[in-house]
Amino acid sequence: MPTLAQGYWNLIRGAKKWLAVTLGLFVLGAVAGVVVGITNPSLNEKLLEHPVGPQTGFPAFIFLLKLNLTCTLLTWCTSLILGIAPVLITIREGFSTGGLLVYRSPLYGVLSLSPHGLVEFPAILLCNAFFLRLGLRWIFQKNATERKRAFVADFQNSLKILLLGTGMFFVAAMIESFATPRIVAPYEREHLAGIGVRVAVYDHQPTVTHVFPTSPASKAGLCSGLVIHRIDGIETAGKDAKQCREMLHGRVGTKVRLEVIDTARNQTNSIELVRDLPPL
Secondary structure, eight states: OHHHHHHHHHHHHTTHHHHHHHHHHHHHHHHHHHHHHHHOHHHHHHHTOOOOOOOSHHHHHHHHHHHHHHHHHHHHHHTTTTTHHHHHHHHHHHHHHHHHHTTSOHHHHHHHHHHHHHHHHHHHHHHHHHHHHHHHGGGGOSSHHHHHHHHHHHHHHHHHHHHHHHHHHHHHHHHHHHTHHHHHHHHIIIIIBBOSEEEEEETTEEEEEEEOTTSHHHHTTOOTTOEEEEETTEEOTTOOHHHHHHHHOBSTTOEEEEEEEETTTTEEEEEEEEOBOOOO
16 A cells, blocks of 8 residues: 555656646636636626536435546546647636635635545646646657657556546545535525525616525515515615625525516515525
8 A cells, every 4th residue: 555655656746747737727717717706706607507416415426426527537538639628627627616716705615615625626636737748748759659658658647647536536525425515504504595596687687597496486486587676675776696696695594575576567576585595
């Protein structure tokens, strides 16, 4: 076991330059994600949309592990095309991380990312660094023999790192499925309970674009297309989607009063809902 660990350590040390490049790309993406998240929250929300799966427990573990491994395998396969895929995936992962840090609040971003991220992010960076080297290093060799030797060596090393990354993704998925939800639960119950709607701004008017099944909004009969005119007596005209979302969110069990306009029927209705967390 110590010999195996030493072998991986030597392998990683030999790719320091590629790791530095990959880390730089990740940081660049993260900075862009923070900037977009601050300057254009609505766009940030759209860009962060991803496949929704189970949130906790063993089903979530299987979903997350499958998602991470599928993305990693695709990146490995397509890295042969001049390393383009690892570059784009690394920047995208950094962008998502930066966007999530400012999506709701920096504290929530840290709480929701750090438990599993301490394992998942190093796995992503390690894999992408070796995939990038696999796709590019052979180009800079002087002759065909050296190019072939470099490619074969990098291919073998990428397989070793892929195996290590698989183990790290396994651990990260376990943490994200069983530990992360427990860590963020107190914050969510205090700050992020809502009524179960997705809101976007059209013509300066916050509009319900989606109502989640079994949510307070669904049970109250709200539907897509309703314009939210007031939240707790405060007019929403001119506010962006993030501001409206913050007004709708609060502590579990607290009440929020909405004044909504049904533009199709030209009706205005007032309704009081009790905030709750989405079902797991």
